[in-house]
Amino acid sequence: MKRLLLALMLAMPAVAVAGLPLPPDSVLQQDGVFTDQSGKVFHLAERRGHVQIVSMFYTSCKYTCPLMIDSGLGIEHALSPTQRDALRILLVSFDQQRDTPVVLQALAVKRHLDTQRWTLARADDGSVRKLAALLGVRYRKLGDGDFNHTSGLILLDAEGRILAKTDQIGPLPDPKFLAAVQTALHQPVSMTHR
Amino acid sequence: MRDVLLAILLLPSIAHAGKDYVQVPAGTYRSALKYEEVKDDTRVAAFELMKTPVTNAEFLEFVRAHPEWQRDRIATVYAEKANYLSHWSAPLELGMAAKPQQPVTQVSWFAASAYCEAQHARLPLWAEWEYVAAADATRRDARNDPAWRESILGWYAKPSTTPVAEVGQSPANAYGVQDLHGLIWEWTEDFASMLVTGDDRSQSDANRLKFCGAGSLVTQDRENFAVLMRVAMLSSLEAANSTSNLGFRCARSLTDGGSP
Numbered sequence: 055m056k057r058l059l060l061a062l063m064l065a066m067p068a069v070a071v072a073g074l075p076l077p078p079d080s081v082l083q084q085d086g087v088f089t090d091q092s093g094k095v096f097h098l099a100e101r102r103g104h105v106q107i108v109s110m111f112y113t114s115c116k117y118t119c120p121l122m123i124d125s126g127l128g129i130e131h132a133l134s135p136t137q138r139d140a141l142r143i144l145l146v147s148f149d150q151q152r153d154t155p156v157v158l159q160a161l162a163v164k165r166h167l168d169t170q171r172w173t174l175a176r177a178d179d180g181s182v183r184k185l186a187a188l189l190g191v192r193y194r195k196l197g198d199g200d201f202n203h204t205s206g207l208i209l210l211d212a213e214g215r216i217l218a219k220t221d222q223i224g225p226l227p228d229p230k231f232l233a234a235v236q237t238a239l240h241q242p243v244s245m246t247h248r
Numbered sequence: 249m250r251d252v253l254l255a256i257l258l259l260p261s262i263a264h265a266g267k268d269y270v271q272v273p274a275g276t277y278r279s280a281l282k283y284e285e286v287k288d289d290t291r292v293a294a295f296e297l298m299k300t301p302v303t304n305a306e307f308l309e310f311v312r313a314h315p316e317w318q319r320d321r322i323a324t325v326y327a328e329k330a331n332y333l334s335h336w337s338a339p340l341e342l343g344m345a346a347k348p349q350q351p352v353t354q355v356s357w358f359a360a361s362a363y364c365e366a367q368h369a370r371l372p373l374w375a376e377w378e379y380v381a382a383a384d385a386t387r388r389d390a391r392n393d394p395a396w397r398e399s400i401l402g403w404y405a406k407p408s409t410t411p412v413a414e415v416g417q418s419p420a421n422a423y424g425v426q427d428l429h430g431l432i433w434e435w436t437e438d439f440a441s442m443l444v445t446g447d448d449r450s451q452s453d454a455n456r457l458k459f460c461g462a463g464s465l466v467t468q469d470r471e472n473f474a475v476l477m478r479v480a481m482l483s484s485l486e487a488a489n490s491t492s493n494l495g496f497r498c499a500r501s502l503t504d505g506g507s508p
Binding site: 078079080081083180183184186187188190192193194195196197198 | 283285286322323324325357358361370437438440441442486487
């Protein structure tokens with residue numbers, strides 16, 4: 055039995071990595087409960103193992119937020135198919151009232167987002183506030199239900215450590231940020247802990 | 249025997265009950281901050297606020313119960329290791345430089361939030377803090393009184409090297425809350441929502457592109473320097489930062505099940 059377990063662990067390195075604590079500088083430690091566009095509940099720690107781009111938005115935002123999706127698509131477009139398959143993109147909404155899984159799903163369909171790679175998510179106000187604090191995103195809810203917020207993309211390594219940020223959003227990727235994404239995707243999954 | 253056990257089990261909650269919260273009635277006030285989309289006075293729902301800031305002794309009790317917040321174990325995303333509780337002599341010892349009844353400082357926003365959550369509470373919103381801090385000993389809004397403004401500003405003129413006094417030494421204000429002025433700076437839950445940059449407090453067009461949507465901030469009470477300094481200080485911080493004169497107190501909502 056023991057040998058079987060060992061064999062299983064060796065056969066599935068991802069499982070072994072998941073068993074170790076996250077590094078102290080990983081934002082995936084935030085233990086909030088998130089819900090994705092399909093209604094599936096998840097913790098950020100479950101997103102360990104992939105290089106990912108994280109950003110915050112809300113669907114009823116007319117101007118900047120569509121650009122956040124353009125940004126993600128722009129980066130995907132600039133990558134090779136192998137790189138694209140390895141990258142994950144997570145957009146978390148500020149708006150837990152209006153951005154239900156149904157609304158998030160509708161947006162994913164409208165923008166032709168591949169939900170194998172893209173996750174649109176919502177969470178309770180406390181988790182949103184903490185995630186924003188970890189990412190350095192600032193926001194304020196306005197009286198009419200809209201949000202004023204800083205916008206940007208944050209690149210995390212497979213362990214959830216912040217590698218790069220950019221304030222430049224839109225379909226044409228920030229060259230420096232894109233280079234950081236490509237470099238990150240070339241690194242093997244890091245199992246080292248500081 | 250069972251009674252003894254029960255009594256022991258109840259002990260920690262009795263200890264926490266010792267921290268006084270003051271009930272603050274709902275009301276409206278005119279904030280010193282003006283967001284462009286806000287036309288009316290600011291409305292604050294009824295809530296409870298700790299009478300005094302959280303002390304070193306109370307925070308020590310918290311980190312004993314929640315070791316992940318001890319300075320030698322805290323995740324680096326949640327606090328700057330070089331500063332966090334650095335005035336304590338050891339992870340679980342206050343030592344000479346941190347008296348039990350002094351307000352705890354050198355705590356990050358994450359740590360302050362975690363402390364309040366452990367008490368089934370939260371950090372106060374800025375509007376709640378400003379609302380209660382507008383009061384002097386007899387009036388709920390004393391902000392138009394030049395003498396009161398002067399007395400508050402006196403503290404800001406003191407060098408920050410002066411040791412922080414113990415909590416509860418100042419007279420209670422009209423709500424029964426103490427130490428809002430003259431002791432420490434305090435975290436608020438929404439400190440990151442002010443969207444002011446340090447070198448441009450009126451946030452003109454230069455900054456607008458950085459933000460999505462309307463709602464820029466200007467100050468409508470330029471004489472209220474004490475509040476403006478708080479806002480400038482809070483808005484310059486990141487959630488993992490801590491300083492030697494920044495602490496916190498907790499609040500509880502009365503409307504959404506947060507009542508005791």
